[in-house]
Amino acid sequence: MNDLKKxxxxxxxxxxxxxxxxxxxxxxxxxxxxxxxxxxxxxxxLIVTTDALIEGVHFDLAWTSPSALGExxxxxxxxxxxxxxxxPTAALISLGIPAKLPLKFLQQFYKGxxxxxxxxxxxxxxxxxxxxxxxxxINIVLLGxxxxxxTFYRTGAQTGDLIYxxxxxxxxxxxxxxxxxxxxxWNAKESDLKFLIKKHLQPTARLKxxxxxxxSALKITAMIxxxxxxxxxxxxxxxxxxxxxxxxxxxxxRSKAFQRVSSFNKxxxxxxxxxxxxxxxxxxxxxxxxAKKMEKLFQKSQISLIGEILPxxxxxxxxxxxxxxxxxxxxxxxxxF
Amino acid sequence: MNDLKKxxxxxxxxxxxxxxxxxxxxxxxxxxxxxxxxxxxxxxxLIVTTDALIEGVHFDLAWTSPSALGExxxxxxxxxxxxxxxxPTAALISLGIPAKLPLKFLQQFYKGxxxxxxxxxxxxxxxxxxxxxxxxxINIVLLGxxxxxxTFYRTGAQTGDLIYxxxxxxxxxxxxxxxxxxxxxWNAKESDLKFLIKKHLQPTARLKxxxxxxxSALKITAMIxxxxxxxxxxxxxxxxxxxxxxxxxxxxxRSKAFQRVSSFNKxxxxxxxxxxxxxxxxxxxxxxxxAKKMEKLFQKSQISLIGEILPxxxxxxxxxxxxxxxxxxxxxxxxxF
Numbered sequence: 169m170n171d172l173k174k175x176x177x178x179x180x181x182x183x184x185x186x187x188x189x190x191x192x193x194x195x196x197x198x199x200x201x202x203x204x205x206x207x208x209x210x211x212x213x214l215i216v217t218t219d220a221l222i223e224g225v226h227f228d229l230a231w232t233s234p235s236a237l238g239e240x241x242x243x244x245x246x247x248x249x250x251x252x253x254x255x256p257t258a259a260l261i262s263l264g265i266p267a268k269l270p271l272k273f274l275q276q277f278y279k280g281x282x283x284x285x286x287x288x289x290x291x292x293x294x295x296x297x298x299x300x301x302x303x304x305x306i307n308i309v310l311l312g313x314x315x316x317x318x319t320f321y322r323t324g325a326q327t328g329d330l331i332y333x334x335x336x337x338x339x340x341x342x343x344x345x346x347x348x349x350x351x352x353x354w355n356a357k358e359s360d361l362k363f364l365i366k367k368h369l370q371p372t373a374r375l376k377x378x379x380x381x382x383x384s385a386l387k388i389t390a391m392i393x394x395x396x397x398x399x400x401x402x403x404x405x406x407x408x409x410x411x412x413x414x415x416x417x418x419x420x421x422r423s424k425a426f427q428r429v430s431s432f433n434k435x436x437x438x439x440x441x442x443x444x445x446x447x448x449x450x451x452x453x454x455x456x457x458x459a460k461k462m463e464k465l466f467q468k469s470q471i472s473l474i475g476e477i478l479p480x481x482x483x484x485x486x487x488x489x490x491x492x493x494x495x496x497x498x499x500x501x502x503x504x505f
Numbered sequence: 506m507n508d509l510k511k512x513x514x515x516x517x518x519x520x521x522x523x524x525x526x527x528x529x530x531x532x533x534x535x536x537x538x539x540x541x542x543x544x545x546x547x548x549x550x551l552i553v554t555t556d557a558l559i560e561g562v563h564f565d566l567a568w569t570s571p572s573a574l575g576e577x578x579x580x581x582x583x584x585x586x587x588x589x590x591x592x593p594t595a596a597l598i599s600l601g602i603p604a605k606l607p608l609k610f611l612q613q614f615y616k617g618x619x620x621x622x623x624x625x626x627x628x629x630x631x632x633x634x635x636x637x638x639x640x641x642x643i644n645i646v647l648l649g650x651x652x653x654x655x656t657f658y659r660t661g662a663q664t665g666d667l668i669y670x671x672x673x674x675x676x677x678x679x680x681x682x683x684x685x686x687x688x689x690x691w692n693a694k695e696s697d698l699k700f701l702i703k704k705h706l707q708p709t710a711r712l713k714x715x716x717x718x719x720x721s722a723l724k725i726t727a728m729i730x731x732x733x734x735x736x737x738x739x740x741x742x743x744x745x746x747x748x749x750x751x752x753x754x755x756x757x758x759r760s761k762a763f764q765r766v767s768s769f770n771k772x773x774x775x776x777x778x779x780x781x782x783x784x785x786x787x788x789x790x791x792x793x794x795x796a797k798k799m800e801k802l803f804q805k806s807q808i809s810l811i812g813e814i815l816p817x818x819x820x821x822x823x824x825x826x827x828x829x830x831x832x833x834x835x836x837x838x839x840x841x842f
Contacts, residue, residue, distance in 0.1 A: 196550065200745070201659050202588035202729060203552040203649070213533065214551065215540040218646060220599040220633045251539035262557040262599075262644045296557045296644075303637075307599045307644040309555060312540070322538050392539060408537070 171271035180271075181297065184278050188292055190285035194257040194313075195293045204293035206258060212313040217248035223303040231347045234273045236369045237306075238280025244395065245310035246288045246373035247448040251393040253320040253382035254312040256375070258293040259285065262307040264300030288375055318382045320391035320452070325409035329389050329453040331475040332462075334374045336423040337398055338437065341444020342430065343368030355432040360425035367423075371448040377470060378450060386462050391452040397443040399484060402451055403499045412480035415442075415496075416487045421472040442486075443498065453477055508608035514634065517608075521615050525629050527622035531594040531650075532630045541630035543595060549650040554585035560640040568684045571610045573706045574643075575617025581732065582647035583625045583710035584785040588730040590657040590719035591649035593712070595630040596622065599644040601637030625712055655719045657728035657789070659745035666726050666790040668750060668812040669799075671711045673760040674735055675774065678781020679767065680705030692769040697762035704760075708785040714807060715787060723799050728789040734780040736821060739788055740836045749817035752779075752833075753824045758809040779823075780835065790814055 172180055185199055197205040221227060221241055232240075242259065249256045261281065265274070285292055290310070343364035346354065354361060374393070381388055390405045398415070406413055420441050430437040454462060463471070478485070485493040509517055522536055534542040558564060558578055569577075579596065586593045598618065602611070622629055627647070680701035683691065691698060711730070718725055727742045735752070743750055757778050767774040791799060800808070815822070822830040 197658065202585040203554040203591065205589070205651070205656060206551040206553070208548050208550055208653070209546045211545050213545055214543040214648075216543070216595075216597060216631065216646075216648065217540040218597045218599050218631060218633050218644075220601060220635050220642075220644065222601050222635055222637050222642070224638050225601075225636050248539040252542070254540065258553075260553060260555045260646065262555050264557060264559050264562075264642060294553065294555060296555050298557050298559055299562050300559050300642075301561050301640055303639070305557075305559070305601060305637075305642050307555075307557065307633075309553075309597065309646045311551075311553065314542075316545070319542060321534065 172265070175271070177297065184274070187275065187278050188282050190282050190291055192257050192289060192291035195291040198291060198293040204258065204260065206311070209313055211316070213316050213319055215249060215252050215254045215312045215314055215319070216309065217245055218307065218309045219245050219248070221306040223305070229304070232369050234276035235280030235283070238277040239284040239370055241306050241308050242281055242284035242288065242290065243371050243373045244448065245308050246375055247393040247395065249310055249312040250373050250375045250378035251320070251391050251450060252314055253318050253378055253388070253391065254314040255379065256288050256290045256310050256312040258291050258311045260293060260309040261295040263295070263297045264305030265297060266300045266302055266304055269304060288373065314382070320388050322390050322392055322405045322408035325390035325405050325411050325453040325477045326455070327411060327477055327479040329455055329477040330459055330473055331402070331413060331415070331451065331453050331477065332471050333394070333398070333421065333449050333451050333474050334377045334471050335447070335449040336421045336426065337394070337447055337449065338441035338444045339364050339367035339423050339426050340371060340446040341440045342426055342435070344446070354429065356429045360429050363423070363425040364429060368446065371446065373448055374450045377466070380465050381452065384465060386458050387454055389453045389455065391450060394447045394449045394451055395445060397445045398451065399442045399496055399499060403484060405451070405453065406482055406484065410481050412478040412483040412485070413475055414478055414485040414487050414493060415475040418489060419472055419474045509602070512608070518634065521611070524612065524615050525619050527619050527628055529594050529626060529628035532628040535628060535630040541595065541597065543648070546650055548653070550653050550656055552586060552589050552591045552649045552651055553646065554582055555644065555646045556581050556585070558643040560642070566641070569706050571613035572617030572620070575614040576621040576707055578643050578645050579618055579621035579625065579627065580708050580710045581785065582645050583712055584730040584732065586647055586649040587710050587712045587715035588657070588728050588787060589651055590655050590715055590725070590728065591651040592716065593625050593627045593647050593649040595628050595648045597630060597646040598632040600632070600634045601642030602634060603637045603639055603641055606641060625710065651719070657725050659727050659729055659742045662727035662742050662746035662748050662790040662814045663792070664748060664814055664816040666792055666814040667796055667810055668739070668752070668788065668790050668814065669808050670731070670735070670758065670786050670788045670811050671714050671808055672784070672786040673758045673763065674731070674784055674786065675778035675781045676701050676704035676760050676763050677708060677783040678777045679763055679772070681783070691766065693766045697766050700760070700762040701766060705783060708783065710785055711787045714803070717802050718789065721802060723795050724791055726790045726792065728787060731784045731786045731788055732782060734782045735788065736779045736833055736836060740821060742788070742790065743819055743821065747818050749815040749820040749822070750812055751815055751822040751824050751830060752812040755826060756809055756811045
């Protein structure tokens with residue numbers, strides 16, 4: 169931390185501040201006072217989320233570039249804002265910085281932060297930078313807003329509602345698997361490996377798709393983002409809504425790269441798609457009468473119908489190729505403890 | 506973390522959630538969805554602050570009880586909200602929890618959090634709990650609101666303005682000194698040691714005093730809280746306002762315990778009062794014509810006139826007993842790097 173020591177805490181903050189270009193009209197006063205000040209929200213509801221990332225637990229500096237890490241730190245929070253039907257406005261970042269980290273790393277990290285902020289229309293309006301003893305610690309807080317009547321919760325799914333998901337499932341978990349055993353000789357094209365690893369290291373939050381749903385008049389009854397795995401996150405909807413669900417095994421959207429790499433290497437593709445975390449896709453439910461209208465708003469590759477809400481509280485079933493329903497025993501994916 | 510492992514991440518969150526009783530009318534949806542949802546702020550400005558606390562850097566588990574740590578984590582953020590003239594509404598907490606930490610510690614910690622939330626009218630509305638490899642990491646985000654015309658920045662101090670501070674200075678730094686060398690035989694009464702250590706471990710944010718100022722019509726030109734030391738924080742006001750300041754050495758408010766312990770043990774009392782951090786008192790400026798009106802709103806022990814704003818940009822002077830001005834060379838207090 170020689171460079172950092174030379175700069176000092178306030179020199180460092182000044183240095184980084186110059187780098188940050190992304191602005192939001194919602195931020196009246198950003199970095200540089202005791203608090204950030206945001207404009208009154210008028211009739212909009214304020215929403216807020218936070219995500220902590222710890223080195224060695226959530227990321228490995230041997231795998232990720234600092235700018236990709238900055239991008240991802242923002243994207244995972246935008247995913248939570250998207251899952252409520254909101255638009256992000258302003259972010260705060262707390263960093264615990266270990267002595268080993270060069271200033272250059274931090275500048276690249278903030279480059280990634282700024283790039284993601286531009287992409288999603290966010291201004292970094294504050295934070296806290298402190299010394300950490302060993303590991304890099306990142307905490308992001310993201311503020312956003314919704315129209316009250318278009319805030320999507322986990323609580324409203326009803327029996328008979330259809331279950332949709334954006335994008336494809338399992339790519340990120342497979343990408344992580346590839347990163348964890350990079351020395352293994354995988355039977356795969358280089359471009360497939362790259363695609364899957366990128367899905368893990370630089371996920372895109374589904375803000376655009378969420379905006380389309382929020383700005384429509386469709387009756388979205390529940391929504392969540394897939395951060396802990398499809399089954400676990402759908403289970404959260406089921407618990408909150410006091411319903412159950414059936415997932416159609418054959419409808420689970422899988423990318424070409426995922427299909428090739430998992431089948432050529434005899435991996436358990438279902439396990440990855442059902443329980444793999446960090447896809448940051450959106451899962452949402454709506455009544456069947458709204459399905460056609462909704463589908464017209466998207467391209468076919470953007471969303472997939474994957475199942476239906478059942479009246480059986482708290483239980484999730486898989487509908488297999490033969491049409492039989494099989495209960496899912498493992499309702500929880502990744503847990504921290 | 507056996508207890509925690511047994512509970513699992515979601516079990517733990519459920520367990521803690523039951524413990525939390527403090528509520529705010531501003532929180533529409535708290536813990537349990539992708540984001541917390543807060544009511545529209547109408548014409549109020551939204552303010553937000555964040556503070557990170559890392560074990561071994563900001564606190565030592567050998568010194569602090571878990572509930573005092575929880576109280577302080579909230580109080581230091583309330584101090585930032587107070588420094589803007591705001592009232593706090595909702596908090597989010599991110600915890601990086603090392604395996605060694607027993608569940609009981611966390612329950613006591615949240616007891617402190619809940620108690621401080623009650624004291625300051627805050628609802629804990631969300632957060633993130635993750636595993637940490639070695640040290641306990643705490644990040645608090647606190648939201649609040651102000652009336653736009655009564656938001657107090659660092660930028661408005663003008664030549665001739667008087668400088669006031671709440672409470673007393675140096676107690677916390679002296680308390681920390683006592684904690685760091687507990688085995689030393691101090692020449693002091695036990696009750697004085699206790700008082701000073703408590704000022705360090707369980708500081709009170711000056712929310713009441715801030716509310717009195719915000720709800721008055723007084724022309725407060727700048728305000729900041731003393732977290733890094735009086736000189737450094739006043740220097741922030743000077744930099745932002747492009748002015749200088751003179752501090753009257755003989756007017757610096759010092760508690761009786763501080764006076765006794767520092768003189769009986771031949772400590773550098775001025776150094777502690779000028780540069781010691783974490784007093785969480787408020788420093789504010791206002792034009793002399795408003796001084797009498799302001800002073801009537803407080804008891805004498807609550808605020809002290811300590812100096813005056815000068816036209817000399819970026820420089821701070823001390824007025825000594827003989828009336829001479831001496832420039833302060835060390836304008837910065839605690840720095841993290």
